[in-house]
Amino acid sequence: MTGTDETAPDLLYSAEEDALRTAVRALLTDRCAPSAVLADLETGRPYDPELWRALTAEIGAAGLLVPEELGGQGAGAREAAVVLEELGRAVAPVPYLSSAVLAVTALLGCDTDRAEVAGPLAELAAGRTVGVLAVPLPTAPGGPGAATVRADAAGALTGRITSVADAAGAGLLLVPAEGPDGPALYAVDAAADGVRTEPLTPLDLTRPLAHVVLDGAPGRPLAHGARARTAVDRALRTGAGLLASEQLGLAEWCLEETVRYTGERTQFGRPVGSFQALKHRMAALWLDVVSARAAARNAADALAADRPDAPVAVTVAQAYCAPVAVRTAEECVQLHGGIGMTWEHPAHLFLKRAKGDELALGAPGRHREALAGLVDLAAP
Amino acid sequence: MSDAADLRRRTAALLAAHPVATTDRLDFLRARFDAGLAWVHFPEGLGGLGAPRALQAVVDAELTAAGAPDNDPGRIGIGLGMAAPTVLRYGTEEQRRRFLRPLWTGEEVWCQLFSEPGAGSDLAGLATRAVRDDGGDWVVDGQKVWTSSAHLARWAILVARTDPTVPKHRGMTYFVCDMTDPGVEVRPLRQITGEAEFNEVFLTGVKIPDAHRLGEVGDGWRVAQTTLMNERVAIGGARTPREGGMVGVAAAAWRAHPELRTHDLHQRLLKLWVDAEVARLTGERLRQQLTQGQPGPEGSGMKLAFARLAQQLSGWEVEFRGEDGLTYDDWTLRRPEGVDFTGRVAGYRYLRAKGNSIEGGTSEVLLNIVAERVLGLPPEPRTDKDVAWKDLPR
Numbered sequence: 001m002t003g004t005d006e007t008a009p010d011l012l013y014s015a016e017e018d019a020l021r022t023a024v025r026a027l028l029t030d031r032c033a034p035s036a037v038l039a040d041l042e043t044g045r046p047y048d049p050e051l052w053r054a055l056t057a058e059i060g061a062a063g064l065l066v067p068e069e070l071g072g073q074g075a076g077a078r079e080a081a082v083v084l085e086e087l088g089r090a091v092a093p094v095p096y097l098s099s100a101v102l103a104v105t106a107l108l109g110c111d112t113d114r115a116e117v118a119g120p121l122a123e124l125a126a127g128r129t130v131g132v133l134a135v136p137l138p139t140a141p142g143g144p145g146a147a148t149v150r151a152d153a154a155g156a157l158t159g160r161i162t163s164v165a166d167a168a169g170a171g172l173l174l175v176p177a178e179g180p181d182g183p184a185l186y187a188v189d190a191a192a193d194g195v196r197t198e199p200l201t202p203l204d205l206t207r208p209l210a211h212v213v214l215d216g217a218p219g220r221p222l223a224h225g226a227r228a229r230t231a232v233d234r235a236l237r238t239g240a241g242l243l244a245s246e247q248l249g250l251a252e253w254c255l256e257e258t259v260r261y262t263g264e265r266t267q268f269g270r271p272v273g274s275f276q277a278l279k280h281r282m283a284a285l286w287l288d289v290v291s292a293r294a295a296a297r298n299a300a301d302a303l304a305a306d307r308p309d310a311p312v313a314v315t316v317a318q319a320y321c322a323p324v325a326v327r328t329a330e331e332c333v334q335l336h337g338g339i340g341m342t343w344e345h346p347a348h349l350f351l352k353r354a355k356g357d358e359l360a361l362g363a364p365g366r367h368r369e370a371l372a373g374l375v376d377l378a379a380p
Numbered sequence: 381m382s383d384a385a386d387l388r389r390r391t392a393a394l395l396a397a398h399p400v401a402t403t404d405r406l407d408f409l410r411a412r413f414d415a416g417l418a419w420v421h422f423p424e425g426l427g428g429l430g431a432p433r434a435l436q437a438v439v440d441a442e443l444t445a446a447g448a449p450d451n452d453p454g455r456i457g458i459g460l461g462m463a464a465p466t467v468l469r470y471g472t473e474e475q476r477r478r479f480l481r482p483l484w485t486g487e488e489v490w491c492q493l494f495s496e497p498g499a500g501s502d503l504a505g506l507a508t509r510a511v512r513d514d515g516g517d518w519v520v521d522g523q524k525v526w527t528s529s530a531h532l533a534r535w536a537i538l539v540a541r542t543d544p545t546v547p548k549h550r551g552m553t554y555f556v557c558d559m560t561d562p563g564v565e566v567r568p569l570r571q572i573t574g575e576a577e578f579n580e581v582f583l584t585g586v587k588i589p590d591a592h593r594l595g596e597v598g599d600g601w602r603v604a605q606t607t608l609m610n611e612r613v614a615i616g617g618a619r620t621p622r623e624g625g626m627v628g629v630a631a632a633a634w635r636a637h638p639e640l641r642t643h644d645l646h647q648r649l650l651k652l653w654v655d656a657e658v659a660r661l662t663g664e665r666l667r668q669q670l671t672q673g674q675p676g677p678e679g680s681g682m683k684l685a686f687a688r689l690a691q692q693l694s695g696w697e698v699e700f701r702g703e704d705g706l707t708y709d710d711w712t713l714r715r716p717e718g719v720d721f722t723g724r725v726a727g728y729r730y731l732r733a734k735g736n737s738i739e740g741g742t743s744e745v746l747l748n749i750v751a752e753r754v755l756g757l758p759p760e761p762r763t764d765k766d767v768a769w770k771d772l773p774r
Binding site: 008009010011012259262263270271273274275276279280282283284286287290291292293294295297298316319320365368369371372375376377378379380 | 619631634635638641642643646647649650651653654655657658659661662664665668669672681684685744746747748750751752754755756757758759760761
C-alpha cells in the first residue's frame with residue numbers, strides 16, 4: 001500500500017464535542033466516583049441503572065450513532081468516542097459499548113425501513129432497552145467464526161454463545177445464527193422462553209460476562225446473507241475503533257492519578273515523584289497517552305466519515321491503545337506502591353478493565369495480523 | 381502592517397526591478413533583503429516589514445513561481461534559525477545592521493559555540509573563559525565541541541564564562557566570535573559512522589571586541605535561552621505522509637526481499653509500523669493544534685518518539701538484511717555538507733540514529749522536561765544552584 005490518504009483526518013475536538021464531554025464528566029463526577037463504583041460491585045447487579053438512565057435519558061448518549069429520524073441524536077462516532085473517553089476515565093459500570101455502539105451499529109446495518117429493525121433501534125437509542133450483539137467478547141472484526149447458533153425455518157434458535165459482555169443485564173439479544181438459507185441475524189428477547197444466561201465471574205467486574213444458551217428460543221430475523229455478515233462486521237469494527245477511546249480514558253485517569261499521588265507521597269524526605277527513576281516512567285507514559293489520543297481520534301474520525309482508510313485506522317488504534325491502557329494501569333499500581341495493591345484503592349478497577357479491554361474485540365496481535373494484509377506487509 | 385495583497389505587490393515590484401533572468405544571484409538576494417521580503421516578520425530595514433510570520437509563505441510562493449534564487453537555507457541553518465533571532469532580540473542597532481544582511485544572503489556563514497567536552501546536558505557548567513583586557517575588550521580561551529559548519533563559518537555565537545565567582549547560571553556572557561581570528565583552530569570530529577559532520581573548536585587567546593558582546597555582561601544564560609528556544613521552533617511544519625522516513629525504508633526492504641523474511645521480524649516490523657503511524661498522527665495532531673492557535677505540549681515528546689523509532693527501525697533493518705547487514709559502504713573520513721538520516725546503507729542509518737537521542741537534548745533530559753514542565757512533578761534537589769561556579773566539582 002502505502003498510499004497516503006489525501007484527506008486529512010480531523011484529530012481535534014469540536015466545541016460541541018467539548019460541551020458533550022463537560023456534560024458527561026459532570027454526571028460521572030456526581031454519580032460515578034471510584035468509591036461508588038467499588039460499592040456498586042458488591043451489589044451484584046449487572047450495571048448501575050440510575051447512572052444508565054441519566055446517561056441515556058438526560059444526555060441522550062445512547063442515541064449518538066442513530067439518525068434523528070430513527071429516534072437518535074444524529075451525531076456520530078466522534079461524539080460517541082468522547083462519551084467512551086469519559087466512561088473509561090470513570091471506569092463506569094454501564095453497557096454503553098455493548099448497547100449504544102455494538103448493538104446499535106449492527107441494527108443500523110440492517111434494513112431500517114422495516115419495523116422489526118426500526119422498533120428495537122429506537123428503544124436502544126433512547127436507552128429504554130439494553131441490547132447486546134451476542135458474540136464472544138474477544139471476537140475481532142473481519143473474522144467472526146462460524147455461528148455457534150442454528151436457526152430453523154420457523155426462527156427457533158438453538159446453540160450456545162460464550163463470554164458475551166453485558167448479556168445478563170440485556171433485554172434484547174442480537175444473535176448471529178446459521179439459518180436454513182445461510183447466515184442471518186436474529187433479534188431475541190432475553191426474557192423469552194428458551195433463553196438462558198449463565199453469568200461468569202469476570203476478571204473485570206465492571207463489564208459482566210455471561211454465556212448465552214438458546215434452546216428453541218424465538219428469533220425475529222433482522223437480516224440475511226451478506227447483509228447480516230456485513231452488519232455484524234461493521235459493528236465489530238466500529239466497536240473496536242471506539243474502544244480505543246475508552247482505553248485512552250482509562251490511561252488518562254491512571255496517569256493523572258499517578259502523577260498526583262507521587263507528587264504528594266513523601267519517602268526519603270522528598271516527594272517520590274521527584275526521583276528520576278519514577279518521573280521518567282511517568283514522562284514516557286505521558287508520551288504514550290498523547291500518542292494514544294491521536295490514534296483514537298483518527299479511528300473515530302475515520303469511522304465517522306466512513307473513510308476507505310477506516311480499517312487501517314481501527315487496527316492501528318487497537319494495536320496501539322490496548323497496550324497503552326494496560327501499561328499505564330500496571331504502572332499506576334506499581335508507582336502507588338502498597339496502596340495500589342489494596343481493594344480499597346480504585347487502581348485495580350482500571351487495571352482489570354484495561355486487561356479485559358486488551359482482549360475485547362481482538363487482541364493487539366490480531367489487529368496487527370489484519371494490518372499486515374491491509375498495508376502490504378505480508379507474512380513470510 | 382502588510383497584508384498578503386501588499387506583499388504580493390512588493391514581490392512583483394522586486395521582480396520587476398531585478399529580473400531573475402538578468403540579475404546576479406547575490407545581487408537579487410541583497411535586493412530582496414532591502415525590500416523587506418527576506419523574513420517579513422523582521423522589522424523594516426532589517427530584511428522585514430513587521431508583518432505576521434505566516435505571510436512569509438506568500439512571498440516564498442511568488443518567488444518560487446518566478447524562478448528566483450533562494451539563500452540555500454540548508455547551508456546557513458544555524459545563522460537563520462539560531463543566530464538571527466538572538467541578534468535581533470539582544471543586538472544593538474549597529475550589530476543588527478552589521479550582521480543580519482550578510483547572514484541572510486549567505487555571504488557569511490554562522491556556527492554555534494555552546495557545547496563543551498565538560499558541558500553537555502549541563503550547558504550552564506561551561507568552562508570557556510572570557511577575560512576582559514585593559515581596553516575593555518575580551519580574550520577567550522577554551523574548547524567547544526559538536527560544532528557544525530565551523531570549518532565554513534565566518535562568525536560564531538559563543539557563550540563563555542566571564543565571572544567564575546558567582547553561581548553558574550549568572551556568570552556567563554554571550555558574544556559574536558570572529559572565526560577568522562588566528563586563535564581559532566577547527567578540527568574535524570570523527571563520529572561512529574566514520575564521517576565528520578561536526579568539529580571541535582579550540583580557542584586560544586581569541587580577541588573579541590566588546591562591541592561584539594550580545595546582551596549584558598553576566599546575562600549570557602538568558603540570551604542563550606532565546607537561541608535554544610528557536611532551535612525547537614520548527615516543529616509542526618510540513619505533513620509527513622504515511623510510511624515517510626525510516627519506517628518507509630524498512631517497509632520497502634521487507635517488500636523487496638521475501639527471501640529474508642522470518643516470523644519474528646514480521647511481528648516486530650508490524651509493531652514498529654504501528655508505532656511510526658501513531659507518531660505521524662501525533663505530529664499531525666500537534667500541527668492541527670498549532671494551526672488552531674492552541675499549541676499543545678506534544679512537541680516536547682515528539683523528539684523522544686522520533687529518536688526511539690529511528691533507532692529501533694534501523695536496528696531492525698540491519699538484522700533483516702542478513703549478510704548485507706554485516707557490511708558497510710565506506711569508513712573513510714567524509715565531510716558531508718548536510719545530513720540525511722535515511723541515506724546511505726542500513727549500517728550507516730543504524731549508527732547515525734544513535735545520535736538522535738543525544739543531539740539537541742538527550743532523551744533523558746527531555747524526559748525530565750516533560751516530567752517537570754508538562755506533568756508538574758517536583759524537581760530533583762539541586763546541589764549546584766547557589767554555589768560559585770569555581771567551587772563546583774568538575
